[in-house]
Amino acid sequence: MSALATATDLVHTTTLAAATNENLANISNTLIYSAMAVYTLAFFTYIAEWIFGSRSKVSRTAAALTAKPAGAAGAKAPEVTVKNAGGTAVLERPKVVVRAAAGARDVPDGPGAHGGDVQGDLYGRIAVSLTVVAFLVEFAGVLARALSVQRAPWGNMYEFNLTFSTTAVGVYLVFLALKKDIRWLGLPLVTTVLLDLGLAVTVLYTASDQLVPALHSYWLYIHVSTAILCGAVFYVGAVATILYLFKDSYENKLASGGEPGSFATSVMERLPASASLDKFSYRVNAAVFPLWTFTIIAGAIWAGDAWGRYWGWDPKETWAFITWVAYATYLHARATAGWKGRRAAYIALIAFACFLFNYYGVNIFVSGKHSYAGV
Amino acid sequence: MSNTTAPAPGSSGSSDDQGLGAAASQLSTAPQEDAPGPPSMGVIGWARWFWRQLTSMRVALLLLFLLSLGAIPGSLIPQSGTDDTKVADFMRRHDFLGPLYEKLGLFHVYSSVWFSAIYILLFVSLIGCIVPRTWQFVGQLRSRPPGAPRRLTRLPAYTTWRTEAEPEQVREAALVLLRKRRFRALPHSPKDAGGIPIAGDSVAAEKGYLREVGNLAFHIALIVMLTAFAWGQLYKSEGNKLILEGDGFSNTLTQYDDFKSGTLFDTDDLDPFSFNLKDFKGTYEESGPNRGTPRTYEADVDYRVGAYGKAQKRTVKVNEPLVIGDSKVYLTAHGYAPVITVRDGKGDIVFDQPVALLPLDSNVTSSGAIKVMDGYRNAKGVQEQLGIQAFFLPTYVPGNEIASQFPALENPVLNLAPYHGDLGVNAGLPQSVYQLDKTHMKAFKDAKGQQVRENLKPGETMQLPNGAGSITYKGTQEWANFQITRQPAAGWALGGAIVAIVGLAGSLFIQRRRVWVRAVKGPDGVTVVEMGGLGRSESAKVPEELGEIAGTLYDQAPGAPDADSETPDPTVVPAEGAEK
């Protein structure tokens, strides 16, 4: 019986391990390494942007906060601010005046990592260009991988990691193309992309192999591609949330008369106002939540076709559900008095941690029906 | 808890905090947050207090949080529904934790008392929340948008200008313009009372009611989904049936190889249908490194609905079940069934049928047992039972005796090892059809005392020693395994899910907002136009939209040349004239 078992294993390894097209697989590997090199260049250029940006000594936040001490709301005539930046429409003649909600700090957004410094701005632009190049190279790498295995590039965790980081950078570039002010995301994004790719090529590398027949279904393509897209967008939301928490602490400190360190001042002054970061992360998370709902339902439909039940509390399903409930909790918190702001932000981060655990933790630590992917 | 701390800067308070009063009221149907004070009156007071708490946003938040927390252990601890052997294994290895987990229901989290309590409370809360919200919303639809606040300058978006046009003209133009932009717009004045419109100094408009509709639809859809899911769990059934080519199945309990069902399932719930497996086709990658990888699995069936239904042809594939009523017939596995003929010592045929073997690997190396229960007599004419251990390679390549090299029937070889004696099937204990219980069986031995064991090709026969009979391997049939599941209300769950997504999108992407336009004659006889906009949450869209509307209105009521400044100081402008 044991001889039989080993024979069985042998058969498995021989059919699965062989690459469909060694050549394309090698090209893919080369492209991924090249993308990592370009991301590294982009990483240093983003750093240069921050360093040059630190030359400009801006401290608008403090000025804004001391000019209008909090708590005075309602005492006298309403304070009216004219914002020319951002979404405020400036008409030919009637000007729209935008007033922040009472209790909200009215702090201007920072100028971005370059801090208004011309050279810093130049480096920032170069960094974005490098990011675009790295994205294209990585994209080509993923494509080559997909062609080499003749299926969608998400059969195992190595491929998941590649596709995920490509999508995250893609989302960032789309935001930039839409003229959203999120260049501040560049450095944290490229840093995590490098970590993600480093993990992929060292620990998770898997030679290309085939999918088992149960995976052949167009619902799989829908389910997994939307899951990856959701993850990338949730990631952008999570980074904004973390920065919001930092910036909010910074503004709180200033408002209560504290004096933050010079490094904190230099960095924080260049970020958007905490209210803007908060709003940005809310919008991003809220916008992708229906898609995440759809992803889970598509998964359930697929499970119904492939396994005969649409929901079976498999660990992967369970964590998708937990993530969903956690994000729903976050959206609820935003509508509940006393839970807005920082508390809601913590919930958003917990929700993203659930997503990450589903992505990595469940594959590595828990066994279930989804573990065919092979770490 | 929120009432004790002052609103932290940055965490914007609700729009009511801005002193906008009625103007911001009912911009959503979210329940009022009241102070979590203890109730004052007896039982009814307590009950009312408890109900208020349960249906508050705060408790809904807490329950949602508990729900996600409660779902975690089920993903980390083996669950009895999905993996009984792992649970048993866990119980064996953990003397202390095992019984503790057992007590806490951690081996069946999703049907445990405490998990059920969380979601039942959540859904009671949800229903207790939806019903009043729906009524409130219907009321909002039937009433008119609230009138303009006295000071439009306090609104998040504001604009003003002076014009030569008459106030009535401006208001009329605003009304037309807002209605054209699909606002629900009505003339309004502060004196307006009892719902009777009186031509007043301002126009009130509101848009985005679909947001609320979407939100309510989403929450109602959640209830539908949960109910459908619970229903499905209670009435579900699931069974397996292995069918040889040419054989059939009719959907009654006795025909299943194994069967599981929900607590409220009744055998009458089985959909009446039957089907025959006409042909199973498996094709495999013929060459290359992926040689042997399945390309297609297809089962051609004839099925009939009801006892006298017409036979219909269908092909069942791995991801494409046959759907009949609430039942789905899935193709889950396939394998081979060598056709075996056994003759006894006198040469009489005592066994002649295909025997399904169990696949062991992806190349369908198979094993199983042939059991001749009765009719067999040995060379001496004594009644005995025969058991034959079978090992089968659909593609035998000389040199590799233990594993098939390809899943299709390219060079089939059947290895047989016969035994005689008592199969033990009459002992009443359930026995696997694929295994022999050899405790009361003896292997046939040849003249040298070696166990008899032979490789047969189709058509070949092996003789049992000492005239004990013979075994013939006539040919090979294929079998397919079908899983027949019935999960009622799945359609409801899907419908609920679709409504939930659409409602959610509406709820999150549609802004509910109000616009007020006030036009009054100033002290100097020039008309002052003021416009204010308010959204449920601060949004860049509100001022943008207000700007567009103001721009269009401005074209119809162009700015008057002004002595002092283009934009009058908003703190001075408020239309005091309207107060008189």
Ligand code: HEM
């Ligand atoms: C099964 C549990 C629930 C889930 C998954 C859930 C999910 C959600 C989600 C995702 C939203 C965001 C949509 C939006 O912001 O417009 C939302 C909003 C809302 N939910 Fe729930 N909910 C649940 C239970 C409840 C309960 C029990 C209540 C009543 C206390 C409630 C009241 C509300 C209200 C009033 C809003 C709209 C808030 C606003 O106006 O922004 N929900 N819910």
